[in-house]
Amino acid sequence: MNQTRTALLQEAELLIRKRGYAAFSYSDLSAKIGIAKASIHHHFPTKEALGVALIDEYLERFEADLEALSHGPGEATAKLLAYGDFFAQGIKEGLLPLCGVLASDVSALPESIKSRVEKFFQQHLDWLEKEIRAGVKRGELRLDLKPKRAARVVLSTLQGASLTAWALGESASVKPTLKDLLAQLGK
Amino acid sequence: MNQTRTALLQEAELLIRKRGYAAFSYSDLSAKIGIAKASIHHHFPTKEALGVALIDEYLERFEADLEALSHGPGEATAKLLAYGDFFAQGIKEGLLPLCGVLASDVSALPESIKSRVEKFFQQHLDWLEKEIRAGVKRGELRLDLKPKRAARVVLSTLQGASLTAWALGESASVKPTLKDLLAQLGK
DNA sequence: ACGACCTTACCTACTAGTTGGTAGGCTATC
DNA sequence: GATAGCCTACCAACTAGTAGGTAAGGTCGT
Numbered sequence: 001m002n003q004t005r006t007a008l009l010q011e012a013e014l015l016i017r018k019r020g021y022a023a024f025s026y027s028d029l030s031a032k033i034g035i036a037k038a039s040i041h042h043h044f045p046t047k048e049a050l051g052v053a054l055i056d057e058y059l060e061r062f063e064a065d066l067e068a069l070s071h072g073p074g075e076a077t078a079k080l081l082a083y084g085d086f087f088a089q090g091i092k093e094g095l096l097p098l099c100g101v102l103a104s105d106v107s108a109l110p111e112s113i114k115s116r117v118e119k120f121f122q123q124h125l126d127w128l129e130k131e132i133r134a135g136v137k138r139g140e141l142r143l144d145l146k147p148k149r150a151a152r153v154v155l156s157t158l159q160g161a162s163l164t165a166w167a168l169g170e171s172a173s174v175k176p177t178l179k180d181l182l183a184q185l186g187k
Numbered sequence: 188m189n190q191t192r193t194a195l196l197q198e199a200e201l202l203i204r205k206r207g208y209a210a211f212s213y214s215d216l217s218a219k220i221g222i223a224k225a226s227i228h229h230h231f232p233t234k235e236a237l238g239v240a241l242i243d244e245y246l247e248r249f250e251a252d253l254e255a256l257s258h259g260p261g262e263a264t265a266k267l268l269a270y271g272d273f274f275a276q277g278i279k280e281g282l283l284p285l286c287g288v289l290a291s292d293v294s295a296l297p298e299s300i301k302s303r304v305e306k307f308f309q310q311h312l313d314w315l316e317k318e319i320r321a322g323v324k325r326g327e328l329r330l331d332l333k334p335k336r337a338a339r340v341v342l343s344t345l346q347g348a349s350l351t352a353w354a355l356g357e358s359a360s361v362k363p364t365l366k367d368l369l370a371q372l373g374k
Numbered sequence: 375a376c377g378a379c380c381t382t383a384c385c386t387a388c389t390a391g392t393t394g395g396t397a398g399g400c401t402a403t404c
Numbered sequence: 405g406a407t408a409g410c411c412t413a414c415c416a417a418c419t420a421g422t423a424g425g426t427a428a429g430g431t432c433g434t
Contacts, residue, residue: 019292020209020291020292022209023209025394026393026395027392027394035409038411038412039411041394042410045395047393101291103350103351104283104287104288105209106353108210120354121351143371150367152360152367153364155347155351156346156350156351157343158343158347159347160343160344160345160346160347160350163343163346163350164342164343166290167304176336180336180339180340181368184331184332184340184371185371191384212418214420222384224420225384225385225386226384226385229382229383230383234419378434379430379433380430381430382427382430383428383429384428386423386425387422387425388422389420390419392418394416395417396413396414397413398412398414399410400410401408401411402409404406
């Protein structure tokens with residue numbers, strides 16, 4: 001039914017995560033999807049609307065994934081490693097984390113998108129903090145750092161490791177970097 | 188003598204680090220500097236040439252700074268913290284790390300710039316590895332991680348912490364995140 | 375000392391191409 | 405017959421880059 005709309009969102013996400021927000025255009029999209037450039041406006045009146053829809057869907061999807069991870073089996077460390085796979089997997093497919101890309105263009109973005117990028121970071125910090133706290137409580141993690149601060153270290157490292165791996169063309173280096181970090185954090 | 192040229196490079200760097208590579212144009216520059224757009228072509232025939240000159244200067248400046256840090260006084264940990272100030276200071280001034288920004292636009296960049304971004308990451312990994320190795324040797328650092336891998340964790344964390352701080356508007360959070368990391372790395 | 379010449383640094387006015395977005399029309403389906 | 409989904413054909417604004425000219429300053433041989 002909404003298959004064109006879905007295809008547009010999907011393709012736009014790929015383009016942004018590969019080339020950055022500014023570097024994707026309605027022209028690119030129309031070529032990839034195979035409909036006229038003007039027809040995109042039928043589904044998304046403005047580029048901003050498309051961007052907002054795209055990131056909202058991304059946030060929702062991620063929230064569901066995090067929820068599933070939380071409720072699934074495994075210790076805290078295993079869950080953190082699995083969390084890292086979201087980033088590692090993306091890089092292997094040639095895709096940067098969406099909100100990492102958007103963050104670096106943030107001051108050229110409309111307010112509606114900016115606030116959603118912020119929400120993304122907050123959502124992830126909250127999830128990490130929660131899982132780390134639970135891991136400590138269950139005795140699966142021992143660390144001197146407060147969970148809130150450990151969460152920030154983990155998210156920062158993953159974002160940065162993605163960027164570094166991307167720049168150096170070493171798509172397999174994200175996961176080991178996270179493992180190294182967790183080995184040290186866990187003491 | 189070359190004061191216009193210098194001003195152009197300076198302003199271009201600010202624009203890129205604030206808004207991303209794609210989002211800076213000769214128009215922006217001409218407005219900021221106060222010369223006609225076409226006159227910029229007198230100093231830099233193409234945008235790519237400007238970009239290359241800019242990043243080359245940035246690399247050179249950074250190399251000198253790192254050299255000075257290496258040869259200066261202080262223990263390894265202090266040097267790593269001082270290194271972190273390059274990032275923390277930038278964020279406080281509203282500036283992302285140049286090569287972090289460029290990395291996220293990398294697949295939309297000309298080859299000449301791409302390779303320099305790679306060089307940047309390599310240069311920093313090498314410096315960090317060297318300092319960490321020296322710190323271990325002098326007994327100032329104790330860590331289970333191999334210096335090479337510790338270096339990657341540190342660089343990743345700083346890049347990511349810059350991005351996170353930027354997205355959340357928490358310009359003061361880079362330094363504490365590095366401190367937390369080093370406290371854990373140092374065991 | 376003087377004109378001839380070149381270079382530097384800038385200008386206005388333009389080009390071809392791209393951008394996001396609009397207007398209006400066609401066609402199939404509900 | 406309305407609406408969804410697409411089209412062609414356009415628009416104004418912007419992009420990097422070009423053409424050609426001006427004014428100032430230095431360097432040259434005479």
